[in-house]
Amino acid sequence: MKQVEETYLKQLVRARDVLPYKRFVRVYEKTARDLELRGLSVERRQYLRWLAGEVKGLPLPDACAVLQAMFGQPADKLFTKVPVQVNVPASERNPEVIDLSPRRGAVWSTPQSSAGPDPRAVPATLHELMMSAAEQSRDSAANAETALGRSTLELLEGDVITLARTYLSQSPVVMFPKISELRTRVEAKTRQSRQPDQLRDLSFMNGVLCALLAEASNDLGMHHMANDHARAAWVHANNIGHVPLAVWARGMQATSAYWNNAPNDALVAISRAEEHRPTGVPAARLNSIRARTWSHLGNTERTLQAVRDAQEARATAPDDEHDDLAYVGGVFDWDRVREERCAATAVLELIRRLHAELDPRALQRLTNLILDHADRARTMSQAEPAEKRSPIVEATILLDMATARLLLGDVSGAHDTLRPIFSLPGDMRTFPVLHRLRGMRAPLAQIQTTRAVQELAETLRDFNAGSTVRALPPGTS
Structure with missing residues (x-):
């Protein structure tokens, strides 16, 4: 042609x-x-x-x-x-x-036969062939390197830390591609190095990025994919003997499992996390995840005990507790805001599972617990600097509080509680937000229909329809 x-x-x-x-x-x-x-x-x-x-x-x-x-x-x-x-x-x-067309001096990129050039061959100029050969030599030199420059590793580490520290304040729709691309770069540098210290640092970075991908996948409703990322994070952590990252990864596996309606698998992941003997804040996070898991199984006693165990583990954490995962911070800074939010959500899940069995006094007691934990979480979050606050975490706290108010029949209070979340951008209306939103249907339906109830139901439908995550392929949320 x-x-x-x-x-x-x-x-x-x-x-x-x-x-x-x-x-x-x-x-x-x-x-x-x-x-x-x-x-x-x-x-x-x-x-x-x-x-x-x-x-x-x-x-x-x-x-x-x-x-x-x-x-x-x-x-x-x-x-x-x-x-x-x-x-x-x-x-x-x-x-x-x-x-x-090839210029003068062109050569064929595939061998020629005695009958002339191969018609399937692609012509190239000598200059293009020389460029290709030079490129191959550069690749060969790079692959033969026994060490990466210190500045390269520091730049990669800085990029990993930036993503971890900004994740909670950003949309997972925006963050996921950035995390994935950075992990590709880290893996490429891993293949380039043969130095044990460098390989350890790169494996730690890779594990952190896999954990971030798991976090983002859960936020986007892709729980089976989140489990794959969490498992990869654990492998990287286990290979270098990094206990805090290994415990974090197992916790992510448990979180992915209960979101995927597999609480028994979550208990297995928690049991495996305990093999690393976590203490302090890592143990507090693991117990918070345990509380969420037992709530999905409808076990009130074990749920509330896990909440108390989380509080005790944090209280007994040494003042100088520190490791390089804690230094990364951001997502990996398991603060009291998320711990109290987890406690509120766990108790709310108990009510959903056991509502038909609860007498009015038990319902009142559990609902008050939700409001106590959620109010502490909200107060602590609002006291944080703006750059450390997470709009998504705060939205989930308010949704739990509003649902508790609906359980008490307080429609006006629920609507007032929810007002701040209605301006949440569509790409931040993540799976955890939408899951809580759907959980409001049952208590709202049990309240006598009034104009206030209809207005709240309509507002919630509009909020749900405006979610970018909801528009992802079927089966993701």
């Missing part, structure tokens, strides 16, 4: 001499850093799909911003296919079509 089509992006990549993947990704990552999108990269498979135009729509906004900065063209134009000419005589060339 005299004429083929290629993406405008591929033509610009060729013209700017960044066609080999390794060279492209170096420029791409540098441009991302210049745009303050640290940690952003692109996998080889995705890069090839971009060049071939095998994408539906456009890449994610951050990727589009980087490509536009690299090539000075709008993203929609970059992924437009335009005609190019291959091996067309000069007399037949269309000046409006880009010419890709």
Whole structure:
């Protein structure tokens, strides 16, 4: 054929001499850093799909911003296919079509037979062949390196910490791609190093990122995927003997299991976490997860005991308790806000499971417990600096409080409690938020229908409909 089509992006990549993947990704990552999108990269498979135009729509906004900065063209134009000419005589060339014919001195990229060039071979200029050979030499040198530079590891560590510390204040829809891309970079550096200390640091970073992917997957309602990430986090932690990360990962497996309606599997994960003999704050978190698990099984005594055990573990934690997971902070800073929120949610789940069996006095007692724990969680959260507060965590606290008020028949109080969450962005209306929202249906339905009840029900329906997570593929929430 005299004429083929290629993406405008591929033509610009060729013209700017960044066609080999390794060279492209170096420029791409540098441009991302210049745009303050640290940690952003692109996998080889995705890069090839971009060049071939095998994408539906456009890449994610951050990727589009980087490509536009690299090539000075709008993203929609970059992924437009335009005609190019291959091996067309000069007399037949269309000046409006880009010419890709080999220049003088061209060589064939596959061996030629005595009968002439292989018709399936792709022609390339000597210059292109030399560039490819140089790229292979650079790859060979990089793979032969026995150590990574200290600055590289520090940059990676800084990116991991930034994602962990900003996760709770951001949308998981936005954070998941960033975490995934950074993990790809960490894994690539792991293959490059042979130094034990560096491999340990990289394995720790990889485990932290897997734990973050598990957190995001649960927030997005993908609990079976969350379990895969949590298991990977545990393997990395166990390989380097990092007890706090191993316990955290087992806790994530338990959380994924009870969200997936498998509380017995959650108990198994908790039992395996205890093999690491956690104490202090890690033990407090594990007991909070245990309380949530027993509540799904409808066991009041064990649920409330686990809540007390969590409080005791935190109270007996040494003042100098510290490790590099605690230093990472953010998601991994298991504070009293989330501990009290977990306690409120566990008691609320008990009521859901046992409502038909509870007499009015028992219902009143448990409902007051929910309000006590949730009110402490809200008060402590509001006392935190703005950058440490999580809109999603605060929304779940208010939803638990509002549900408790509905159980007491206080529709007006429930509506007032919920007002702050109605402005929550659609991509922050995560699975835990929507799950609590659905849990309000039963107590609302048991209250005599009034104008106030109808207004609250309508407001909740609109809030639910505005969730981005709700729009994910079926089975995710």
